[in-house]
Amino acid sequence: MSVDIQLPVLxxxxxxxxxxxxxxxxxxxxxxxxxxxxxxxxxxxxREKIVFISGIGCSSRFPYYMNTYGMHSIHGRAPAVATGxxxxxxxxxxxxxxxxxxxxxxxxxxLMHAIRRNLDINIVLFNNRIYGLTKGQYSxxxxxxxxxxxxxxxxxxxxxxxLSIAIGCEATFVARTIDTEIKHLGxxxxxxxxxxxxxFVEVYQNCxxxxxxxxxxxxxxxxxxxxxxxxxxxxxxxxxxxREKGIRLNGMDPEVVELGKGVSEDDLLFxxxxxxxxxxxxxxxxxxxxxxxxxxIGVFRCVEKPQYDDxxxxxxETAINERGKGDLDKLFRSGDTWDVA
Amino acid sequence: MSTTTAAQKTTRTxxxxxxxxxxxxxxxxxxxxxxxxxxxxxxxxxxxxxxxxPAEIRAPRGTLAGVSGFQIHFSSKDIYTPGxxxxxLVAMNPAALATNIxxxxxxxxxxxxxxxFDAKGLEQAGYKTNPLEDGTLKSHRVHSVDMTxxxxxAVEGMGLSVKxxxxxxxxxxxxxxxxxxxxxxxxxxxxIDEKFGRKAEVAQANTAALKAGxxxxxxxxxxxxxxxVPKAKLAPGTYTSIVGNTALAWGMMxxxxxxxxxxxxxxxxxxxxxxxxxxxxxxxxFDVLTFQAEDEIAAMTxxxxxxxxxxxxxxxxxxxGIALKAEGMGLAVMTELPMIVINVQRGGPSTGLxxxxxxxDLLQAMFGRNGECPIPVIAASSPADCFExxxxxxxxxxxxxxxxxxxxxGYIANGSEPWRIPNxxxxxxxxxxxxxxxxxxxxxxxxxxxxxxxxxxxxxxxxGLEHRIGGLEKQDITGNVSYDPxxxxxxxxxxxxxxxxxxNDIPPQKLDGPATGxxxxxxxxxxxxxxxxxxxxxxxxxxxxTHCHLRYLNPLPKELGNILSRFKKVLIPELNMGQLKxxxxxxxxxxxxxxxxxxxxxxxxxxxxxxxxxLLKGDTKDSQAKPEPIDSETTIKAVLEKVxxxx
Ligand code: SF4
Numbered sequence: 002m003s004v005d006i007q008l009p010v011l012x013x014x015x016x017x018x019x020x021x022x023x024x025x026x027x028x029x030x031x032x033x034x035x036x037x038x039x040x041x042x043x044x045x046x047x048r049e050k051i052v053f054i055s056g057i058g059c060s061s062r063f064p065y066y067m068n069t070y071g072m073h074s075i076h077g078r079a080p081a082v083a084t085g086x087x088x089x090x091x092x093x094x095x096x097x098x099x100x101x102x103x104x105x106x107x108x109x110x111x112l113m114h115a116i117r118r119n120l121d122i123n124i125v126l127f128n129n130r131i132y133g134l135t136k137g138q139y140s141x142x143x144x145x146x147x148x149x150x151x152x153x154x155x156x157x158x159x160x161x162x163x164l165s166i167a168i169g170c171e172a173t174f175v176a177r178t179i180d181t182e183i184k185h186l187g188x189x190x191x192x193x194x195x196x197x198x199x200x201f202v203e204v205y206q207n208c209x210x211x212x213x214x215x216x217x218x219x220x221x222x223x224x225x226x227x228x229x230x231x232x233x234x235x236x237x238x239x240x241x242x243x244r245e246k247g248i249r250l251n252g253m254d255p256e257v258v259e260l261g262k263g264v265s266e267d268d269l270l271f272x273x274x275x276x277x278x279x280x281x282x283x284x285x286x287x288x289x290x291x292x293x294x295x296x297x298i299g300v301f302r303c304v305e306k307p308q309y310d311d312x313x314x315x316x317x318e319t320a321i322n323e324r325g326k327g328d329l330d331k332l333f334r335s336g337d338t339w340d341v342a
Numbered sequence: 343m344s345t346t347t348a349a350q351k352t353t354r355t356x357x358x359x360x361x362x363x364x365x366x367x368x369x370x371x372x373x374x375x376x377x378x379x380x381x382x383x384x385x386x387x388x389x390x391x392x393x394x395x396p397a398e399i400r401a402p403r404g405t406l407a408g409v410s411g412f413q414i415h416f417s418s419k420d421i422y423t424p425g426x427x428x429x430x431l432v433a434m435n436p437a438a439l440a441t442n443i444x445x446x447x448x449x450x451x452x453x454x455x456x457x458x459f460d461a462k463g464l465e466q467a468g469y470k471t472n473p474l475e476d477g478t479l480k481s482h483r484v485h486s487v488d489m490t491x492x493x494x495x496a497v498e499g500m501g502l503s504v505k506x507x508x509x510x511x512x513x514x515x516x517x518x519x520x521x522x523x524x525x526x527x528x529x530x531x532x533x534i535d536e537k538f539g540r541k542a543e544v545a546q547a548n549t550a551a552l553k554a555g556x557x558x559x560x561x562x563x564x565x566x567x568x569x570x571v572p573k574a575k576l577a578p579g580t581y582t583s584i585v586g587n588t589a590l591a592w593g594m595m596x597x598x599x600x601x602x603x604x605x606x607x608x609x610x611x612x613x614x615x616x617x618x619x620x621x622x623x624x625x626x627x628f629d630v631l632t633f634q635a636e637d638e639i640a641a642m643t644x645x646x647x648x649x650x651x652x653x654x655x656x657x658x659x660x661x662x663g664i665a666l667k668a669e670g671m672g673l674a675v676m677t678e679l680p681m682i683v684i685n686v687q688r689g690g691p692s693t694g695l696x697x698x699x700x701x702x703d704l705l706q707a708m709f710g711r712n713g714e715c716p717i718p719v720i721a722a723s724s725p726a727d728c729f730e731x732x733x734x735x736x737x738x739x740x741x742x743x744x745x746x747x748x749x750x751x752g753y754i755a756n757g758s759e760p761w762r763i764p765n766x767x768x769x770x771x772x773x774x775x776x777x778x779x780x781x782x783x784x785x786x787x788x789x790x791x792x793x794x795x796x797x798x799x800x801x802x803x804x805x806g807l808e809h810r811i812g813g814l815e816k817q818d819i820t821g822n823v824s825y826d827p828x829x830x831x832x833x834x835x836x837x838x839x840x841x842x843x844x845x846n847d848i849p850p851q852k853l854d855g856p857a858t859g860x861x862x863x864x865x866x867x868x869x870x871x872x873x874x875x876x877x878x879x880x881x882x883x884x885x886x887x888t889h890c891h892l893r894y895l896n897p898l899p900k901e902l903g904n905i906l907s908r909f910k911k912v913l914i915p916e917l918n919m920g921q922l923k924x925x926x927x928x929x930x931x932x933x934x935x936x937x938x939x940x941x942x943x944x945x946x947x948x949x950x951x952x953x954x955x956x957l958l959k960g961d962t963k964d965s966q967a968k969p970e971p972i973d974s975e976t977t978i979k980a981v982l983e984k985v986x987x988x989x
Contacts, residue, residue: 018810019785020822020823047805048808049802049803049804049805049806049807049808050802050803052802054647057813064810064812065810065812065823067810068808069808070802070803070808070809070810071809071810071811071812072647072650072677072810072811072812073810073811073812073813073814074643074646074673074812074813075643075669075670075672075673075813078639078640078643078670081635081636081639081640081643081644081647082643082644082646082647082650083647084633084635084640084644084647085606085608085633085643085644085645085646085647085648085649085650085651085655086647086648086650086651086802087647087651088606088631088633088644088648089604089606089631089647089648089651089652089653089655090651090652090802090803092803093651093802093803110636110637110640111636111639111640111643113636114635114636114640313631313633314631316626317626317627317629317630317631319626320626320627321626321627321629323627324627325627326627326628327595327625327627327628327629329592329595329596329599329628329766330765330766332592332595332625332628333582333592333763333764333766334580334582334763336380336582336583336584337380337383337384337529337582337583338580338581338582338763339383339384339386339580339581339582340579340580340581341386341575341576341577341578341579341580341581342578
């Protein structure tokens, strides 16, 4: 007799919790939540095996709106909470939801270490280049000169580049997407979910209340073809309304070139998300709009490496195989002992 | 008995003795001390030890700052402390002598490595003349032994460099003291074999040095008396000598087994707690996961994640690390997840005295978080007690769904005593319940409480129990975020009541002495040994004094108020400036009197006895233990002199 194990077929609405969503109307977070609910049923993972962990900030309210297990933890610590969870329970599908302040400022250390350990978790960083929940102070990704409540004369700290940091920590999966590019957003989230090891995704997210239009150049219909570049593995780096421009390497540096006029596709830089060395991905992460480059979106890097959650549990198995399952009575008597009658 | 040319020796039997090995931190004094401890335990003595080492791993050789010591009290009777004064002191160099001679009792034996008392060594220790020769030590029995030379000649021809030969000196010293106190060499010979077996020449040299030291004692005429300390009458059973941090690690592993859980330790290296991490990391075959986190905050929050995941989750640190964990502990209180936070207290504030003991984190444990954030607090009283209290901490954590703070201190953590080994099968199981799958589609209620006010521990992966927890205030029962004023008041009250309920679930408070009388000595944590011994000493003189030692600090035992009211005076000796006293005064309006000490050292029995006797004679004031002159006055004086001379 065969046993028919049937997973219930879930719909996006099955992932909606009963809580009212309380982001500001028009916030980019809504689109990310909608795509996440759409991606979830496609993963083939039972709902009870999914856990969302967040820190503090607008984005970190996310777990309340997903009908999965979740923890809205404390500021910056979500990657560490997720590490404990995943180490003990590798069977769970663990997501970390964070923001530019939560992940790169107060929680920078945890983010860096979670990535270098390559736990099988997915980290989604909503980058709106501002502190929203505390009502509008500059964040670690705000551009130089940014005037906010806490920087009335302009920000004087150089911004951090989330992907450069992730790649610097040798993240095995690094991607960028945009809240309004919903199809792309969904695809990137799905690829992140499928990646074994830490997947790091930066989402350009609009905070329409405190930093409206921060990513306008990358989102507006008229400009986005020239200001962004969709990465495709194995394909040359081409962009522009008529796909007339490309990125070529000039020595160690990328440069924008016009196709035709003696430049062919073969002269361009070809994207290789599987490159073992992170140098190419790093170079792509450095391409910024303000320096005259299109900003790449898509998967920068996708390689496989051993995972912390596997290895910590494999060490336990190895220890049990080599020494047998621990016997406390033996352990207690492992030093010198003496008897008193 | 030797009948040959050996000098005529007499043997004296003693109830107990205290020996201290001290030397440079590179001299192997900790090893000498632990070997002497093991051997004394094996011959059946009760033992209590006090290792004392500098914060610097290798302070400059020969300096006062680099002195490392190990004290062993061994006895034919029950003992609770490593001893106030020392009967025999081994000083490997002048700096060790300078910093330790104050603890050698009058008439005590000093064994000094005279080879180290050269001009440079003397100068480094601040001696203008050689104390071994200038008559300043005449109240002690001084044995100047040219240990360096004797060791070198013992290991000659074994292929060791001079430097390597000198490394065997601690074995020579051990051998000599082993002879002096009539201890067998076999356990140490076995140890040498296990530890150095693969380096044959080192094993051979250490063995030769050990035996040479022993023979020196046997033959040299100046040492005429050998001492014998008979077996103690311990309760029947099998014993091993155990160090506090090891007992704690084993206790946690045992608790995990007793509750059928994986053990997860999140930790960041910190003195004096790191040995808990080291010990647990060794035992992965017990399903122990050790996570060395990027910082204390991650160690704490990963512990929260592991608790959510369903493990027995613990984190271990010391004061500065606990300060960093405070925000995480708040989250643990809000999410009402079971876990254990261990604080191996050390001297503070800030980095303070990392390798020295103190009890000054009690108020931090009780109140050191934002908001109304009650956490049960319990404290271990001795190295062996760390084993049992670990299980008690976990029992409370799971029964009440709460983080539990377990306090030990540097003195307990590194000290050792005989531990009667339990049989695992005899230990009480720790019951853990998790709600099962729920398929009826009803909403799961993560904050619906049981009769103890504990909420259910629902594990991710369980069908139908999907729920979200976090640091925002929760509505009771549903666990949904709530800003409702009445709910917040209710939840603050509920969390407080839940912890208070623990008082109904702990053993009655024991008293040692009459139930009513003139004086109650109220103590907690690692001062147990000194206070118990002091009270016994005074009781033995026919005076009425009672000892009450607290294991549960939050909540305090129900009957404590009543106990306190039955005594005319209450003395609270603490290695802080009066933290328990503050709590007792506030809670019971009792005019308790403090005996306080923050010198990086435990209480001596004499300090507590003196205060008890003075209170019995009418004293009503707080007081501080007097610092030992040798430790502070000489160095402070030296600094002042230097400053005065424009240095
Ligand atoms: S403040 Fe900005 S980021 Fe936060 S919810 Fe409102 S729009 Fe979104």
